[in-house]
Amino acid sequence: MQAIAARLQPFAPHALSLLRIMAALLLLEYAFLKLFDFPTAPDFPMETIFYVAGVIELVGGLLLLLGLFTRPVAFILSGETAIAYFHTHAPHSFHPIVNGGGMAVFFCFVFLYLVFAGGGVWSLDRLVLKQD
Amino acid sequence: MVSYSALEKWRPYFLSILRIVAGLLFLQHGLSKFFGFPTAGPPMSTLLYVQGVIEVLGGLLIILGAYTRPVAFILAGDMAAAYFIAHYPKSFYPLVNGGDAAILYCFLFLYLVFAGAGPWSLDRGALKQE
Numbered sequence: 001m002q003a004i005a006a007r008l009q010p011f012a013p014h015a016l017s018l019l020r021i022m023a024a025l026l027l028l029e030y031a032f033l034k035l036f037d038f039p040t041a042p043d044f045p046m047e048t049i050f051y052v053a054g055v056i057e058l059v060g061g062l063l064l065l066l067g068l069f070t071r072p073v074a075f076i077l078s079g080e081t082a083i084a085y086f087h088t089h090a091p092h093s094f095h096p097i098v099n100g101g102g103m104a105v106f107f108c109f110v111f112l113y114l115v116f117a118g119g120g121v122w123s124l125d126r127l128v129l130k131q132d
Numbered sequence: 133m134v135s136y137s138a139l140e141k142w143r144p145y146f147l148s149i150l151r152i153v154a155g156l157l158f159l160q161h162g163l164s165k166f167f168g169f170p171t172a173g174p175p176m177s178t179l180l181y182v183q184g185v186i187e188v189l190g191g192l193l194i195i196l197g198a199y200t201r202p203v204a205f206i207l208a209g210d211m212a213a214a215y216f217i218a219h220y221p222k223s224f225y226p227l228v229n230g231g232d233a234a235i236l237y238c239f240l241f242l243y244l245v246f247a248g249a250g251p252w253s254l255d256r257g258a259l260k261q262e
Contacts (some may be wrong), residue, residue, distance in 0.1 A: 005201060005248060005262040012246040022239040029227045039225040071136055095170040097160040106157055106236055113150040116143040118136065132136055 017067065017120030023110050024065035026103075027077070031057035049087070056080045064114075067123020074114035081108040148197065148250030154240050155194035157233075158207070162187030179217070186210050194244075197253020201262075204244035211238035 032038045034046065034054030042050070060077045063069055081104045089101025096102040118132045119125045125132065165173035165184035174180065186207070193203045211234045219231025226232035248262045249255045255262065 001261050008201065008246045009248070009262070012243070012248075015243040015246040019239045019243045022235060026226060026232050026236055029225070029232065033227055039223075040228050071139065093170070095160065096157060097164055098171045102157055102160070103233055103236070105153065106233065106240075109150045109153045110236070110240065113143075113146045116139050116146045118140075131134070132140070 013121040015120075016117060017122035019110065020067060020070065020114060020119055020123070021065060023107065023114075024061050027057050027107060028061035028065065030054075031061055053080060053084060064111075064119075067119035067125050068129075070119035070123055070125050071115050074111040078108050078111035078115060081105075081111065144250045145252065146250075147247060148252035150240075151197060151200070151244060151249055151253070152195055154237065155191050155196075158187060158194065158237060159191030162189075162191055183210070183214065194241075197249035197255050197257075198259065200249035200253060200255050201245050204241040208238050208241035208245065211235075211241065 029039075031054050033040065033042050034050050035058060044050075056076065057080070060073050060080070063073045064077065085101045085104040085108065089096070089099040089104055092099040096105050160170075161173070162184050163169045164171055165176065165180060166188065173184075176184075190203055190207045190210070193199060194207070215231045215234040215238065219226070219229040219234060222229040226235055
């Protein structure tokens with residue numbers, strides 16, 4: 001088992017970049033939903049705070065997709081999704097599967113991890129800015 | 133340039149936190165299928181009973197951090213299958229077909245295959261493996 005783990009570990013930074021890119025694409029969907037009614041219109045009435053959230057998700061999602069300034073961007077997005085959870089979902093129920101906030105929790109902790117882990121090998125941070 | 137080495141020191145612990153949260157969220161789906169807790173799941177079929185077992189056992193093992201890499205490997209494949217069987221036929225867009233969580237689980241578990249469980253895990257604490 002240890003031998004297998006030692007052979008898997010070197011590819012962790014690549015898998016980290018894949019996770020970052022997929023999380024960014026999924027987050028962008030929520031931005032498009034709120035701002036452009038794409039691919040469907042939101043099933044909740046839009047308020048000012050949702051437009052603000054949409055802009056944060058659009059800009060943050062694009063930067064995260066590129067892996068540009070990953071750590072500070074992920075820090076902001078982690079806070080944004082935490083607020084989204086407690087503002088929009090938590091009042092309905094304690095359980096994420098009931099209050100519909102499972103994705104918000106999931107995003108929040110993935111982004112929190114990216115604050116500490118960075119963007120991985122496939123990121124503009126690494127490739128262009130030569131920083132982690 | 134900003135130095136992030138101070139953050140990097142905490143990275144393994146946040147890997148474990150992410151793993152535990154993802155395991156808890158994942159376990160919810162198994163519990164709702166089998167015990168109707170905290171809410172009733174979808175109408176059950178043989179395939180969904182199998183899926184429920186995978187979610188309960190897999191979720192518990194991920195939370196505990198036991199045999200994380202092989203378990204995460206199975207769960208990543210399981211979530212990919214779940215996406216294409218249960219969600220993809222409804223729409224191309226994850227936000228419409230309801231499969232966005234399945235995608236994120238899939239790629240998170242794939243990451244755990246390569247990254248392991250982190251320091252707060254049975255793998256590290258009791259089983260003395262990575």
